[in-house]
Amino acid sequence: MTETAIHLDRVGKSFALDNGKQLTALSEIDLRIGKGEFVALLGPSGCGKSTVLRLAAALETPSAGRVTIDGKEPQALSRAHRLGVAFQDHALLPWLDIFANVALPFQVAGRKVDDARVKELIGLVGLAGFEKARPRQLSGGMRQRASIARALALQPDVLLLDEPFGALDAVTRRHMNLELQRIWSAQRITTLLVTHSVDEALFLADRVIVMSGRPGRIIRDISIPFERPRHPSVMRDKRFHELVDELTLALEPEGAAP
Amino acid sequence: MTLQSEAVHRLVLGAVGVGLFLAIWQVIGTYRLAGMTWPPLTDVLAFIADPSKQGLFVRAMLASFASVALGYVVGILSGVAAAMLGQVLPIMRPGLDRLVAVIHAVPLVALAPVFMVLANRDLTPPAISALGVFYMIYVATTSGLKAASHTHRDLFTALGSSPTSRFLRLELPAALPALVSGMKLAIPVAFIGTIVGEWFGASRGLGLLMVSAMQNFQIPLLWSAVLIVTTASLALFGLMSLFERLVYGRFQ
Incomplete structure (x- = not known):
């Protein structure tokens, strides 16, 4: 096993509800993500998989246990501008053009914008020629590409993707998966992807973690055997279909299986 | 199409x-x-166009419009400044909110005579304008500064943004549409403040012209003054609406 990058050590998270009750979103989550590993977190909606990602991004603090990235608090990573994130909502700033949006992490970090790097990233995600366009002028898929380019801008140590293609139609989504696979294979950044799509998780990840809900816990941890870079034909592989069936079954609510 | x-x-x-x-x-x-x-509209227009009345109208317009402009600018600057203060120093926020609410609850018309005896009588119109505009802009800016979405805030946190950078690159631009809407609605408020201020005895201005015309039964003069104020206010309001549309197109 390689060096651990992200470590969730018996992490629990509960939220106080308006009616005074406690909602336990996560309990006893133990998860290690190795350096340069791509892990997909799969689960039904409301199982707390986004909360896991938010804990790693220092957007939430755990109620129990400890989250560390390279042995330090997640805040240390974001404060050092070493974290890249993309959400389901592209979160591009509507008043900036695509170039300025992708360059935003440089500015927030107080660094000089590396024009060549921004241009290269825009090319990498296939948006060359759209530098001066505003987010509203682009399609949903193009906006997501821009937000992924932005996440990569500072060559982060860790990439956190929270259903980045969740709002896209199936065709665009598959296309975006191919693109992300290509981009990722070139950079190999430690990545945590939250998704509810089995195909997406299998095609992109080195390891797939399946969660079940209320309270969220890990019920499956499967290594994905396919070689990289992966070709779309992988999705027609017999082994791929077996894994799809296995994971789909694991996602079924308990007791619902025949 | x-x-x-x-x-x-x-x-x-x-x-x-x-x-x-x-x-x-x-x-x-x-x-x-x-x-x-x-009077018929044509009589009023003929009265305004009468060359012998030009001097009177121009002097009054210059005085009133200067008051409107001064009150508008001062009101906007102080309103934005107070709202930013509440944003940068959150501990000030509840106090500021209450103070502004109290200022707004005091009828401006009742304040005018107090200003008259307290300050220079020619400063009363812009002062009342500024107070009305201040309230409008404070409310618009504070709500605008909250307009940035949760995802945008999360993004800035994850990028390791400093509070200053977050304010300048996210909260301020996101507040602009609300601020510009406030600026549009503040135009008639600035005019009302000036005219009311002038009624209480300014030495120049369209408000003064209205009061003296009313007391001396100079009907065409009264209507002319009202028509000029209304037209100016509506024209600026229209201009601001265009500007508002521009800002919404760019910042939302």
Whole structure:
């Protein structure tokens, strides 16, 4: 096993509800993500998989246990501008053009914008020629590409993707998966992807973690055997279909299986 | 195409409405349907255009419009500054909110005589304008500074943004549409403040002209002053609406 990058050590998270009750979103989550590993977190909606990602991004603090990235608090990573994130909502700033949006992490970090790097990233995600366009002028898929380019801008140590293609139609989504696979294979950044799509998780990840809900816990941890870079034909592989069936079954609510 | 024809449709309807309003004014005035104090529109326009009255109107307009501009600018700057203070120093926020609410609860008309005895009488109109505008802009800016979405805030946190960078790159630009809407709504407020201030005895201005014309039964003069103020206020309001549309297109 390689060096651990992200470590969730018996992490629990509960939220106080308006009616005074406690909602336990996560309990006893133990998860290690190795350096340069791509892990997909799969689960039904409301199982707390986004909360896991938010804990790693220092957007939430755990109620129990400890989250560390390279042995330090997640805040240390974001404060050092070493974290890249993309959400389901592209979160591009509507008043900036695509170039300025992708360059935003440089500015927030107080660094000089590396024009060549921004241009290269825009090319990498296939948006060359759209530098001066505003987010509203682009399609949903193009906006997501821009937000992924932005996440990569500072060559982060860790990439956190929270259903980045969740709002896209199936065709665009598959296309975006191919693109992300290509981009990722070139950079190999430690990545945590939250998704509810089995195909997406299998095609992109080195390891797939399946969660079940209320309270969220890990019920499956499967290594994905396919070689990289992966070709779309992988999705027609017999082994791929077996894994799809296995994971789909694991996602079924308990007791619902025949 | 449909959007364009819709805009044309609205423009035509608006023009018809204004035309009808002016025509009814003219008819009522011509046939004295509302008595001697309602002159026809053409009489009022002829009165304004009369070269011997030019000096009087220009002096009054300069005085009033200077008050409106001063009150508007001071109100906007202080309103934005107070809202930013509440944002940068959250501990100030509840106190500021309450203070502003109290200021707003005091009727501006009741404050005018107090200003008159306290300060320079010619500073009363811009002071009352500024107070009204201040309230409007404070409310618009504070709500605007909250307009940035949760995802945008999360993004800035994850990028390791400093509070200053977050304020300048996210909260401030996100607040601009609300601020500009506030600036549009503040235009008539600035005019009202100035005119009310002038009623209480400024030495110059359209408000003063209205009061003296009313007391001396100079009916065409009274209507002329009212028409000038109304037209100016509406024209600036219209301009700000255009600007507002521009800002919304860019920042939302």
